[in-house]
Amino acid sequence: MKKFACLALSVLLSGAASLPSWAGEVLDRIEQTGVINAGTRKDAVPFAYVDDQGEWVGFSIDLLELIRQEAEARLGKPIKLNMVEATADNRFDLITNQTIDLECASSTFTWNRTAVVDFSVSYFADGTKIITGVDSDLESADSLAGRAIGVIPDTTNAKAILDFQPGATIVEVKDQADGMAKLEAGEIEAFAGDGIVLAGLKKTSDNPQQWKVVPNFPYQYEAYACLLPKDDSDWRNLVNYSLVKYMEGVISDQTAAVEIYERWFDEETGVAPYPRETINDYYQGIVDSFEWIPIVSY
Numbered sequence: 001m002k003k004f005a006c007l008a009l010s011v012l013l014s015g016a017a018s019l020p021s022w023a024g025e026v027l028d029r030i031e032q033t034g035v036i037n038a039g040t041r042k043d044a045v046p047f048a049y050v051d052d053q054g055e056w057v058g059f060s061i062d063l064l065e066l067i068r069q070e071a072e073a074r075l076g077k078p079i080k081l082n083m084v085e086a087t088a089d090n091r092f093d094l095i096t097n098q099t100i101d102l103e104c105a106s107s108t109f110t111w112n113r114t115a116v117v118d119f120s121v122s123y124f125a126d127g128t129k130i131i132t133g134v135d136s137d138l139e140s141a142d143s144l145a146g147r148a149i150g151v152i153p154d155t156t157n158a159k160a161i162l163d164f165q166p167g168a169t170i171v172e173v174k175d176q177a178d179g180m181a182k183l184e185a186g187e188i189e190a191f192a193g194d195g196i197v198l199a200g201l202k203k204t205s206d207n208p209q210q211w212k213v214v215p216n217f218p219y220q221y222e223a224y225a226c227l228l229p230k231d232d233s234d235w236r237n238l239v240n241y242s243l244v245k246y247m248e249g250v251i252s253d254q255t256a257a258v259e260i261y262e263r264w265f266d267e268e269t270g271v272a273p274y275p276r277e278t279i280n281d282y283y284q285g286i287v288d289s290f291e292w293i294p295i296v297s298y
Contacts, residue, residue, distance in 0.1 A: 026101050026235035031075045038064050039086030039094050039103035039227070043176040045200030046264040046271035047124075047224075048105040056083045059264040060104040063123060063226075063243065067102070070242040087175065088152050092116050095227050102229075102239060106194055108156050108222035120226035121240045121290075123247070125282055126274075127218025128160035129195035131183065131202060131211050138190050139214045144168045150179045150188040157192045160220035176201060183211075194222065196265075200272040245293045247283040250276075 030036055040048040040060060048058040064081055072079040086094055086103045094100045095117050102120075109119050130149065132138045138147060145167035151158035153172045161168055171188050173179040179191035180201050191198070198213045205211060226243075228236050249257025265274040 026229060026232050027071070027075070027238065030071060030079060030101065031077070034078060035080050035082050036064075036068055036071060036102075037082045037084055037100045038067075039084045039091060039100035039105070040064065041087070041105035041176075042085055044106045044197055045176075045204055047197065047200075058105075059124075059260070060106070062260045062263070063246065064102075064104050066246055067104075067239055067242045070238055070245075074238060088155055091227060095229055098229070101235070103227040106197055106224055107227050108194075109225050110156060113227075116230070118228040118230050118232070118236055120228060120236065121243050121286060122223035122225045123243050124196070124224040124279075125221065126194050126196045126224070127221040128157045128192055129198055129213050129215065129218050130161075130190040130192045131180075131198040131213050132190035134210060134212045136189065136212070141165045144190075147190070148188045150182055150191040152176070152179065152193070156220070156222055157194065160218075161192045164219040180205065194224075196272050196274060203271060240290075241293065244287055244290050247287050248293055251280055251283050251287060 040056065040058075042048070042050045042056075044058070044060075046058055047060040048056065051057045061083075068079055068081050084094065084100050086100065086105065091103050091107065092113070095103060104120075109122065113119075130138060137143050141164055144161070144165035146169055148169045148171050149161055150171045150173045151161055152175060158170065162170065171182070173182055173188075173191070176193065176197065179188075179193065182188045183191045184205075191201075193201075195213055195218055202208050202211045202213060226239055228239060246257050246260070248254075250261050261276070261279065262270060264271050265276075265279070267273040267275060
């Protein structure tokens with residue numbers, strides 16, 4: 001099946017896309033201002049964070065750039081990205097009050113959240129794990145009972161830990177950096193978060209060998225997507241088009257798309273290694289539910 005899909009894609013690569021002219025409230029505002037206000041995180045390694053030079057970097061930042069390029073091509077004018085810090089506390093408010101046009105970092109889909117925002121197609125999947133000391137016995141449900149586990153409040157990670165072990169002692173932390181700081185200071189025994197983000201925290205910590213991320217299979221699986229304003233299908237379609245085109249590029253070994261993925265997730269050089277075969281299977285499942293897009297270039 002995969003070989004057939006890739007063969008079909010290789011045939012499409014020689015064609016040119018005939019795309020609709022998209023409009024809508026968000027796109028109208030972007031066309032008028034020449035700016036996409038993009039919410040993202042400062043501490044969600046490897047998805048979105050600020051590096052030592054004070055620059056916004058990360059996998060989600062690269063995807064935002066692809067969305068900017070697509071908007072620029074569709075609107076026929078220069079478009080800039082304006083990065084706005086979005087946190088677990090304010091990201092939904094920033095969308096609903098129109099401060100930002102989308103948020104792409106490490107937000108996960110839930111049905112409850114669709115009451116206030118829409119979601120793009122998923123561009124990554126992982127799940128809730130914990131980071132703890134390398135000699136810690138924390139991992140199983142029984143081991144978490146009565147133990148101090150740091151969580152960011154009102155997140156899917158917090159819910160996943162309590163669903164898995166209602167007897168865990170929950171310690172609320174402000175953000176990823178605060179959770180890691182409390183773990184290093186011994187104020188908590190583990191910090192719960194998305195496994196791939198915890199892997200990034202471990203790799204960028206002062207002593208990576210001191211920590212481990214467990215379990216091998218998450219306590220709860222989650223799909224990452226961009227948050228979008230409700231009921232603006234034209235803007236959502238443009239964002240989805242950009243993401244699906246990127247995913248097709250990874251599946252079919254297009255250089256630009258693969259370079260983006262491997263920059264962050266290569267198993268030897270990436271910030272937070274994640275198997276290419278695994279993500280290819282995930283992307284294939286998503287792309288197969290859409291019309292294949294002729295890929296010319298990014």
